[in-house]
Amino acid sequence: VSGVQDWKGGADPHAAHDHHAMAAAPPPGHASRAPLEYIVMRARAEHMPAPAIIQPPGAPNLFGPPNGNTWTLTTLTQNRPLVRKVSYDPETSLEVSRSGFADKHVIDRAVGYGIAWHEGQLFGLANQLVGVATVLALFTLAISGLLMWRRRKPDDALGAPPLPRDPARLKGVAAIVLLLATFLPLLAASLVLLWIVDRLILPRLPRAARWLGVARA
Structure with missing residues (x-):
């Protein structure tokens, strides 16, 4: 299992502008032979949840060490169980490695589920409605508790x-x-x-x- 924790509190809203993928040009000294459109085509076939990011060979990795000599596709979705990473050969554009949420440490997976639930991303609209209902219940409890205390408290205590x-x-x-x-x-x-x-x-x-x-x- 992976030892690198992914306990971030949310995705960077400026990390991607395309809802399918964002491709960056290779930095100087790291030119690759596989056409960029091939990499983008393979990335779109993954159907990763937005925002998905394509990083060229040698680019700084958002999740750890530099990518090395591969194209890397990652997603910054707030639904942590859907997070995965795929690397492609820069010469042939073929897949060379793949890792996902199931490869993480059990503690990291538990925290990821908790964060996704807390942010209302774990199972979509139903998760968000549960969050709204919880907030309304806590708000009602706070107001009703204050009113009940004011009605029953002695005047001098x-x-x-x-x-x-x-x-x-x-x-x-x-x-x-x-x-x-x-x-x-x-x-x-x-x-x-x-x-x-x-x-x-x-x-x-x-x-x-x-x-x-x-x-x-």
């Missing part, structure tokens, strides 16, 4: 909910929070900061503790 009476339920919530903190470093840092405020600062500020609803008897 923040209105924080009391601690649960069932210790077993509290342990279950703590286990879930600790599991999330293991994979989310910023959440872990926030929990440490909250613990410092709760244990070291609020005991010295009893009025603030009562207003927050965390005052201890």
